Amino acid sequence: MTNLITALEQQEKELVFDSFDHTDAWRLGNRITAIAERAGHAVGIDIRRPGLILFRAALPGITPDQDTWIARKAAVVLRMEASSALVDARWSAMGVDSAGGGWLGADYAVTGGSFPVRVRDVGVVAAVTASGLSSQEDHDLVVEGIRAHLTHGGGK
Template identity: 75%
Template sequence: MTDLVTVLERQEQELVFGAFDHAHAWRLGTRITAIAQEAGHKVGIDIRRPGLILFRAALPGITPDQESWIARKAAVVLRMEASSALVDARLSSAGIDPVATGWLGAEYAVTGGSFPIRVRGVGVVAAATASGLASMDDHDLIVDGIRAYLADEDGK
């Protein structure tokens, strides 16, 4: 589990934005959606900041349950300022079950699939989330999309 924590922490150190606004959210969301469509994934994709959804895509085959998972995973990121997968890995490696302890309520899902949008010099400003695949596959979809987006932006 320690190796997973290290990998997830490294992702968060590497995947940092220079700026992020509504236009960035649209471009990032469409990039992640294109990756999901190309792979034939049945997922929901969401980018939000507290109180505002900046991007939403519901690909064919998802269920209404995905909305709940998206909101709950994003709540973890916006509260803990770390990916939901990293929070899960850290707690698991410490032997802590946040549900059993009552530490986090039903509005949180401590499982992979949501990643912080961190702006250099500012901090976490939003969460990008996928739901519909296995938790770590949701996480990887978001990370792959962010990585591709940042590579494109740096190349401009």
């Protein structure tokens, strides 16, 4: 479990934006959507900040349930300022049953698939979320998209 936590923490240290605005959200969302389409994934993709959805895509095959999962995963990121996969790994290492809901309640899903948009010298400004695959695959899709966005000039 320690190796997983270290790897997830390293992703968050590496995947930091210099700035992030509505145009960046649109470009990042389209990049992740294109990756998902090429792979034939039936997923929902969402980028949001508190109170505002900046990007939304619903690829063929998803169900309304994905909308609920997206909102709940993103809520974890925006509250804890860490990826939902990292929160899950940390809690699991401490023996906390994240599926039990506990003190977070029904508005949160502590499972992989949402990742913070962290702006250098600012902090977490948004959450990028995928739902429709396994938790690990949702997480990997988002990370792949963010990494490609930052590597190929989308991160300013």
